[in-house]
Amino acid sequence: MSMRQLWEGADGKDWLKKLNGRTKLLFIFFFAILMITVDNPRTLFYLFTLTLLLHVLAGTSIYKWKVLAVLLLLGLWGSMFSQALFFAQTPRTPLFTIIASDYGFLGSLTGGLYVYREGIIYGAVQGLRAAGMLALGLLVCWSSDPRQLLQALLAWRLSPQLAFMLVTAIRFLPVLAAETGEVIIALQLRSDSKNGRTAIVRHLPYIIKPLLARCLRRAQTLALSVVSRGFFLASANKQKEEWLLREQVCCWGLFLFTLIIVSSKILYLLSEQGLYFGFLRKIYDWTIMFL
């Protein structure tokens, strides 16, 4: 599978591809609110697992699973590791010491370097939030035609120009991915050393300019192309894609669920500030336990 195929939105099983763009966007939106609201590592883990389950149900290809795994593991590991080392809040419990505070110059310079238990948990929470959204975002990206998302945004009366700009980013993902590889190859070829011919990381600082220049040109041509095909003029007359009732019901269900979760969390936070109501005690307990 090429870099271009990796990012194109033609993957996934039919049930997912046929979902209305509005359903997909609403699902991402409510899921994002849930991920922000929930602080409990276990619940976050369940939510994250749900996104992976959706990938299984969508029939994500093995190659894309590998890419997803690398991105998720790097994100989770990076978040947990950095927070474990640099967690600044209290209380914090050192699990083990990397550099003791009395270890010569390095010790006096750093004041000691420890791995904190609370840091690992905090890092895991942040990492799971990011990982869950990344997994869900990629699922939508890999299973959606840009036109589908464009129609969804237009159905919500977003300005056609703005909707087009938002969706163009997705349209260009496959091309951009392929072109990034091309630019790196080009930079390798411009290099005068044997190492430079095979290196990737050392060329990364230089990829922005050629890539940006190409993107601007491409975006201009694409805009001209869609304009001349009557995209902006006739957007109001467009046949709106049918939004099935069962999808609407699902979205309403998810909305109500999100509303309940957010309300519970707000009530709990208010109780912590002194606005406590006895009859809501079960909700407070439930929030502490799961959220």
Add this chain to the structure above:
Amino acid sequence: MLEIKNLCYRYQSRNTFTLRNINLHLADGEMLLLAGRSGCGKSTLIKAISGLLGSDGFGEIKGQIFLNGEDVTHWAADQIGCLVGTVYQSPDDQLFAMTAADEVGFALENQGKAPEFIRQQVRETMALVGLAGFEDYSIHKLSGGQRQRLALASILITKPRLLILDEPVSQMNPQGVQSFLQLLVRLNKQEGIAILMIEHRVNELCKFFSRLAVMREGEIIYDGSMANAWYILTDKQDVGVREPQSIKLCRALALPRLTIDSIDVVGMIKEKCVLLSKIKKEHPAQQKKAPLLKVEHVSFTYPTNTKATLKDISFEVHPGEIVGLMGFNGAGKSTLMNLLGGLTSTENGKIFLDTLNIKEALGKIGYLRQEADLMLLADTVREELCWQNSVITADELKLLLKKLNLESYQEDFPLALSKGQRLRVVLGAMLAKKPALLLLDEPTTGQDEQSLSEIKQLLLDYKNAGGSVLICTHDVELAAEVTERVIVLRQGKVLIDQATNFVLSNEALLKAGGLTPSPLLPICSQLNIPPCVTVKEVQRYVHATAMGGR
């Protein structure tokens, strides 16, 4: 259909007018080829016709544009889009949807047509451009030529009466060009669609168009029949139009008429010139030096393929030699170039550069890939030539800038230069590193005649200084003029590795390698002289004794 009267346009950021006093008339069902150097205003003219300039209110527009008798000078692009369809150079940049059918149906969706009607129209339009059965294909799975046809279908579905094409074949191989042009001619004849096409490769397209317009510095300097164009352009060799070789021959022999008709050319030569059946060899065969590049029994299979892309390839390139690498798309040319450039590793076989394994000698190889723009990364031309370069001195840099004809642009931003200039900057950056071997992958794609001449001269200078070049190209004329030897690949194997004249004059070989024969070959055949592939070669057998009466 289209009438342009005294059109002038000035971009807001410029002091001078980019379009100056343009007058153009295109009748219903007419085909017009518009040519001119990069930056002469062709694309601006297309934008003006498509409604992208008159409605934005930023620049200054004078004059009028009429479509079907209506003044559309200040119409919005989407209104004009109902009458005029525009296809751009790169299909990748203009396709929006993910599947072919969605792409073709996009314009009708915007018009609010019923889904069943759209499906039917999509089927019909895709069949019209030869893409029936590809409806559910991802656009990325189509070949370059198929994507360009798809771009055309996405426009044709709105049934425009005027089709504007901005260099749509500049990235295609000769077969792709012929096939695409045949499709356009069919559309023109069957559907009566007027066609306005921009392209430098007039030499390849002249047989499809009866009318040519040429632009220079924002003005139309010629608008008339293709047959008469060559006379008018005689003293205007700086307009970037690539003439057919037969016209160049007529010019070189000072024949009374400039024509692409080989029978007419032969008649004039027989009447006006002296034919020599034998000639002295001008250059005695030079003793060959030890090879610089040695490729021995190289095979290569991509990890995802079961079939080998390269099979037992062996050849040599000597110092001071320019060798052409030619063949069908998919013959393995780019794979071979990537192996030589060190981007992939050989599976079987060995590649040596100056006795060193190729992997140890990568610093001595310059490799210019087809998308030269991607190699530009600095803020100025000067910086670009010196980037990661420890061998070039200030004097050498000055000389190189002069050779590249970029002295006055040395402080300019490279990506803002014209297409030809950008290519010369990248080529200059390669030459600045003084490589022993230069690998060029389709370096002349989309270049006008002047750019092409400048690039040819650079290569010949480099060769005369002892450099070696392996150039991958579909351009038979270019290969004939600069290479000494041609290697033709077919299905991953070397079909032939012989002197350029031998390969390019053998029509069976050319056909087998997917190459277009030079128009000089039938002329030589009818004159009973040995086959020649360049005008200079023909001139060795034909002397212009009588000056023509042009």
